[in-house]
Amino acid sequence: MPQNLLASFSNPRILIIDDEQLFRDAVSDYLKEQGFKTHTAANGRSGLEAFQKFAPHAVLVDLRMEEVDGLEVVASVVKESPETPCIVVSGTGVLQDAIEALRIGASDYVTKPVQDLEALVHVVRRCLERARLQQENRLYRERLEEQVTQRTAELRSRTMELEEVNSKLLAEITERKRVEKLIAKAKKEWETTFDSVSDHVSIVGPDFRFLRVNKTLAAHHGMHPREMIGMLCLGIIGCMDLGASICPHKTFIEEAGKSAREQIIHCQELDQWDYLSTTPLYNDGEYIGTLLVYRDVTERVRTEKALKESENRFRLLAENATDMVTRLSPGGDFIYVSPSCQTILGFAPQTLVGKSLFDFIHSDCTSKAAACLREETCRFVCRMHTISDAYVWLDISTKLLRDAKTGVILEVQASSRDITEAIHAQEALQRSNEKFSKAFHTSLDGFAIVNIDNATVLEANPSFAQTLDLDHGKLVGMSLESLPCWLTKADQQRLRRELDDKREVRDFEAILHTLGGEEVFVQLSASFLELQQEPCIIYSLKNITSQKLAEKEIKFMAMHDQLTGLPNRRLFLDRFEQTLNRARRYGEKACLMFVDLDAFKEINDEMGHQIGDAVLKETAMRLEKCVRKSDTVARIGGDEFVLILGGQVEAQQVENVARKITRELSKDIVAFGYQCAISASIGISLFPGDGQSLDVLMQKADAAMYQAKKAGGDMFLFYSFDTAPPQSTAFS
Template sequence: MFAGDEKANSIEALTRFAQAIDQVPLVAVQGFDRDGIIRVWNDVSEKLYGISRSEALGRHIRDVLVSCRHHPGWEDEVARIWQAGKPAVPRDMQVATPAGGHVWVCSTMFPIREGEQTTGIYCIDIDITERKQRERDLLDKESRIRELFTKSADAIIMMREGQIQEFNPAALRLFGYGQDTNGLKGAVPYQISPKYQPDGRLSQEKMEEMHAIALKHGSHRFEWQYCTLDKRTFWGEVTLTVLDGSSDAFMYAIVRDITDRKRAEHELRLSAQVFEGSREGIAILDAKWCMMRVNAAFTELTGLQEQDIAGGGRDILRSDVHEPDFYERIKETVQRHGHWQGEIWGRRRNGESFPAWASVSAVRSSDQRIVNYIVIFSDISERKAAEERIRHLSEHDFLTGLPNRVLLLDRMHQAIASARRNRGKLAVLFLDLDRFKNINDSLGHHIGDNLLQALAERLKKCVRSNDTVSRQGGDEFVVMLSNIGDSGQVAHIAGNILHATGMPFYIESHTLTITTCVGISMYPDDGNDVDTLIKNADTAMYHAKESGRNNYQFFDHDMNVRMVERLTLEHELRVALDQNQLVLEYQPELDIGSGRIIGVEALLRWQHPEAGLLAPARFLHAAEASGLIVPIGDWVLQNACRQAKAWYDEGKPMRVGVNLSVIQFRQKDFLQKVRKTLEQTGLPPRYLELEITESVLLDASSSTMATMRALRDMGVALAVDDFGTGYSSLSYLKHFPVDKLKIDQSFVRDLADDVNDAAIIRAILIMAKSLKLKVIAEGVETMAQLDFLREQGCDEFQGHYVTQAVRPAELARFLQ
């Protein structure tokens, strides 16, 4: 405590100090003595704290400014001032006012000294409330900026002198650095991008250009392609801002990943290019099916311009080909399922309809409402035409243009169904040309093709418009007469066909005459289905051929029985070949003067396991019809030559005669087979005689002549079998290299009773002698026949008068 004088001096000193600084503006001054009693309270303090001087003077400092003076350490600071006499360190303090407010002050306490004695303490408070508010605002702003920097979804990069100084977490994530904060620090921006940007320029060169633009204008926005740490590239939208324009410019860049946007833009550009560049017509319709936009292909395909369809309804492309509900069904399907596609007929601007393949799709909004329809279509006129051509080719014969088997069967199914419903009839006519192969072989296939085309035109004129003429292949035709009357009407049409076919054909420089055989089956009498009717007509056709050709035959069930027998026979013949059921017998050929055996004729027999030994007349026709005659003929040639070689080796050389069918003779490899057989068996060619029929001589082609000459050159003899029974002219003989004529046994058989047969034989012998040909008579059974032939100068004979055909073992005994 102060002594009385000291206290008075302290108060006086405080008073003088207060009077001295009372006029100092903005500075609040308070002074208190050792007892803490306020002795100084200037006007600024009244205004700052809201306490008048009268209220403050004489009161303890703690009671007046309780909240601030109880600031931690204040008591200790006062004690140090009293003790050491040194001012306190200035500090910022928040002071509560009686009115309930707060003010911030920068407060400093100084000692008041009288000589060596501290007599009082004064406080100088400067109001810093406004400054504190500004600092608080600045801190708040900085905090928000830092939070924005840290939490921003876009990458933010701070740069100075072109190097990255600071970056936010989004930058680390975007560039693939994770938590590695050292990865970007100090990097140059172009180092985290591909070497070349998409425009082809170096990244460094282009980035320097971007920085220059930003320095010039303060900021610059551009797009840049970056590369992440794991080498993934992405597109970024960069906003580069310069904070100061000095040489070491401070910049910050905001990088936003716009890869999805770029992809979307690319897809939009592609879509636009597809829309405009597509060769398919595209139309965009609104929810009410009114057209909004069309592409160029749409205009090209329909002739409709953009202005023609603006706001147009869906009727604009409707064709009269479809029923009205067809379009309604499309609309319902699209609304229900979102899509429809199929074939449709559109309409061009000129009213022309055209086929199109169309696809209609619904475009829905996020709430699944249909907002648009997209129609894509293409003109399929050419495809439809191609399909029609293909269909026509698949159903029609390429050569004649007639329906083929496929179309015939379809029409027959329909015709049978109609006849069944209406209790009607129909007829099937099966045609096969007689000896058509001769024309192909002699004149060439192009002549044969022209002939078939001409015949097809004639056949179409023989029938009605609702009938069908079909080519099955080769020289076979089928005619279906639908809704026909009785068999008499069918016979009349069949007669017309025979007449039309028999009329001469003028093909190039050739005049050709052909005949045909027609087999006829009727529905329902001869069958209730397609296969049966065609099969029975085919059977009747074969019967017509067997009956003399150039005629027609109606099917009857006996024909079917015979056809089954023939098919059975063909099957058994194949088995006979496989199981060696065929055998050869040999009939001697003798010199008519000396009676010496000069050769044998190999005659084929079939040792049937059930029917016994069968002569060729029982099975050769079936063999020729089935094509088995070729392998059978090869077998005969092989075995006859092998037997002749055996006799040759035994010292009994004999010429062996082998009969050839026309089919066998015309095989392309026939000469090769003969040559190979002779080589394999070792038989000298002069001991082989091939017997051909007169039908071979009818073919005066160069190939036939060449084959015969080749055989002659080979050393093989040629004989004409059954001479006189065919249709060949005798003058043909002078052109062919034949060695012998065989008089058919039909002329020898009735020699004694028929003067005509005798005259024919005389004529043959005279003609043969003039041509220097040998003559042998077949079927000699009596001495009278033999004497007649000897008197007329016949060279050789064979027949039962000497012996019938026998097996090789029996022939050996006969020779002995």
């Protein structure tokens, strides 16, 4: 059933054969927006009937369909209308079938799910264009063959007539020239087509040298087509010009004379995917060359791989999740069911695919489930029957997946968690009120049941009242949210949002302030329950004040020197970096001082470590008195201290501080009845004059300190940036 693409190419008809209505509708709507006419069919049999009826210009066909599958459809279309392009659109799991479809005549292959409909339209247009060119070529060949046959017969007739009438010779020559002009015209048309295609097209001889190249190929290499004639093609295709020892492009082209072939080849050196096609050319049975087509298909291959990886990631997540992960059509039919379905419901996942969600959930849940299929995100609890006709309780969360351009709902993704045990536990709790009450009132953790509507405390155990520092007898009947020792308004709102969203809250941390002004750290859990047919919230309150104080102390010890209480090297580096960042941002100056005690080793060795530690503590206190509270004094090891002065500090101010430190540290220290004489060597570097980075400033301050100590100690030195070798300026 050939069709005239040339006559109606401006308004082509597309037949979409696919058993997924969502896909058919989405693709049909998008093609119509792009100016196409579309017809759809839900299976292969109705698709072939539509093909006979509407004579489409191109067919989009899914491979996996009941009754008549996609391969049979492709074979039928190719047999009846070889020029009508068939584009296979199917999942990555049927790759071998897709290859078979291409072998029997399919024009192209696109994987599902199709995330980019624009790319699909591009494939359709490209296949239509190729079909149009093929039909033009066929029509031209038919016309040419017809003309040649006709003219050959005429020439033979005139040859016979030449023997009888010599006068007809001139007319015969004229007719022959006319035929030659037609041939020349046909050749010109072929050359135009050859040069106008976007692929790299060439004709290479048996020696693999170019006999002809199109403009696209020549322009890619920055040459004129005539300049490439005679060049060896094996040196400019793919990775062959990189000197690769093994090049798949070369191997493919070297077998060009054997048969028509096509292949997608990966070039490792260029990280590029290339499509190559070769068609042997013969003249009177003799091989004269090959038509070589080359195209970069890297983006297409990468897109297909990305789609496949995305699908694999989803399946990996779904197939290893303990929750049951499902994908539903907008109408509620199962598209995919994860393996955990077997554990939760007892059904094999594949037995649910294609069936409706509403066939399995309890009738009480039908309206809520239907509403959730239309909401962007939704969460509800329902009962679903199992393979043994029992029911399990599921906590189901849903999310809509829409088309990025049209906003059409493509599918609904759902995650279902088995909460049967929790539901049964709640029911058991209600049936065992006496046991619950005993555990409730004797628990070391605080528990309270609060009415949702008015926040009135219906029940509370002694531990709950003790944590709030309230009288247990007076707590019942009070409004919990109005108590000054309860959560702040902000914490109450945050807790309620999480509770409404998740139905329960675990390990919610907050700070309470008792009526006595004491700060109490608590860990709070809350969940909904129904008590005597009234909606309530049960709170679990655990006092974690000791734990928090211990964590705070551990954090302090990690950042401070245990002997002096000063910041340690770690905290010093952090504060110094902050000071430099502020100085850079606001154009300020900053100062770094290295302070090293003179002769401290002798004190430590001669008088013992206990006295040495006392000297270090006293030194730390004196250093802190010499600077502002905004400045930092840190001990970075042994008898080494560092000071950070920021906030637009000038050299004169630094000098004043250094003088003060030198003076304070030159005073004797009395420790355990011993009088210890100490002094200090101080090295100073300034930002930005002495350096722009923390490391440079530390090195220069250390160098200045070393020079001060070398000069006899009990002094301070500034590092001088603009002299070489480095010198220092002393202030006594």
